[in-house]
Amino acid sequence: MLNFTAIDFETANSSGASACSVGLVKVHDGVVVDSDYWLIKPPTGHDVFQQWNIKIHGIRPSDVVGADTWAQQLPRLVAFAGGDHLVAHNAGFDLGVIKTASTVTGQTIPDFNFVCSLQVARRTYHLDSYRLPVAAMAAGYEDFAHHNALADAEACAAIIVHAAKRHEADTLEQLAHITRVKVGAIGPVATRQHASTHGPMALN
Template identity: 70%
Template sequence: MPVDFTAIDFETANSSGASACSVGLVKVRDGRVVEREHRYIRPPFPHNEFSEWNVRIHGITPEMVANADDWSVHLPALREFAGDDMLVAHNAGFDMGVIAKTSTALGLEVPDFRYLCSLQVARRTYHLESYRLPVAAMAAGFEGFSHHDALADAEACAAIIVHSAARHEVDDLDRLAHVTRVKVGAIGPVATRDDRAAHGPMALQ
C-alpha cells in the first residue's frame, strides 16, 4: 500500500540509551524504499565506553567511531532526512529513548516526532512464535539481512510496516495504527505539552 514514513534503528555502545554509536534511516514513499542512510556516531562522554557484550552483538568498536561526528551533527541530519514523517522502529520505545537521551546528554532539545512501533503492529498482524525483528521481517517477506546492522534493521522494520499496511488494506500509518489498535507515540516538546494537557489538573475536571 502507498504508505509514507521513515524507519529508524540505533545501535548503542553500552546499556545507556545515551550511547548511540550507529543509526540507520530508510525513507519510504508510496510503499517503496526511496532513500537509505547509515551513519556512525561518536557517543558523548560519559556514555562512550563500549561494552564487550554490545560490541559482540553489533561489531562496532571504539576505533570505528573515533572520528565520527557526535549527535549534535547527526540530529539536524535526522530532522532533514525525516522531515514531517512519522518514524517507525521495532521496539520503538528503545529507539525513541536513544534520540531523547542522547539529545539530552548533549544539552540539545529533544526533537518533535510521532512514531509507530513495528513490533506492536506485527503482534496485531501476524501469528508467530516470536516477534523479534528477524522473525517478523520473514513474515513480511524480508529475510537474509544482517541483524544488528542499523541500516539493515531499519529496512527490515520498513518491510514489516509496508507489508502490514497491505494486509490491513490501509494507506497511511495513522489508519494502520487505528486498525491494529497500536498507539501512535510522540517525543519532544509537543509530546510533553500534550501529556501535561492530558494528565494535568484541568484534565481531571
C-alpha cells in the same frame, strides 16, 4: 499515502545516550525512496564499548573516532526524516535513544510521532517470536544483516509496508488504528499534548 521513516540505533553500552550508529529508511507511498547510515561518536561518560555490544553489532571504539557527535548529527537525522512519523522495532528503545542522547548532550529533544513495528507485527502475524528477523521473515524480508542499523531499519520498513497491505491500510495512522497500536510522540509537542490531556500538573 503510506509515508514514514524507519529508524534503528545500535549502542555502545546499556546507556540510551551511547548511540554509535543509526540507520534510516524513507518510505513514500509504500515504496523505499531513500536510505542512509552513519556512525556516531558517543558522548564522554557514555562512550565505553561493552564487549557484549561489540559482539552484537561489531562496532568498536576505533570505528567512531572521527564520527560526528550526537549534537553534530542530530540535524542530519531530523532533516532526513523531514517531518515523517518514525517507525522502529521496539520503538521505546530507539525513541528513548533520541530522548536520552539529546538530553545528555544538551540538545532540544526533536518532535517526532512514532509507531512500533513490533506491536504492529504482534497484531498482524501469528508467530512464536516477534523478534525483528522472525517478524521480517513473516513479511517476506529474509537474510539481512541483523544488528546492522541500516539492515534493521530496512527490515522494519518491510514489516510496516507488508502489514499495511494485509490490513488494507492506506496510511501509517490508519494502520495504527486498525491494529490498535498507539501513535506515540516525543519532544515539545508530546509534552504539550500530555499537558492538554492531563492538565498542567502532569508536567511536574
